[in-house]
Amino acid sequence: MKISDVVKGKASQDVVTVSPEASVRQLVEVLDEFGIGAVVVSTDGETVHGIVSERDVVRRLHLDGAAVLDHAVSTIMTAEVHTCSLEDNVQDLAGEMTRGRFRHAPVVVDGRLAGIVSIGDVVKRRIDELEFERDQLDNYVRQS
16 A cells, blocks of 8 residues: 555645744644644745654753743754655555654655655554455455
8 A cells, every 4th residue: 555545545635834933832823723743844835844743842841841932943843854755655654653753754746745644644544454354354254
């Protein structure tokens, strides 16, 4: 199964981005507004400059206190982002996410942001696939 299958199966294929200059306070508002756990950091909505998650905010709150809310997103984002393509294998990405301990991977096509997949998206797709296989085997056994 490919990443394109996961992206097609998502309810929304829109990718929420935030500017590196936006404040962490604005970031938190965006996370809340869209009910998401991470945002791609981009100046133009197409180029991936970083990624920032709820975890990043919480960890910096612990270190810097509430003052971090007035800092720029660029000060807390992860700049070295693991991205994937539509042609990448889902199981390979799941393994990379587990080993690298990250939960979101932007999907990039021809250098441009085309989507985002979370570990939840990957797990849901795998469960759907296993349920389909189970149903096929169950039907086969019943027909024998």
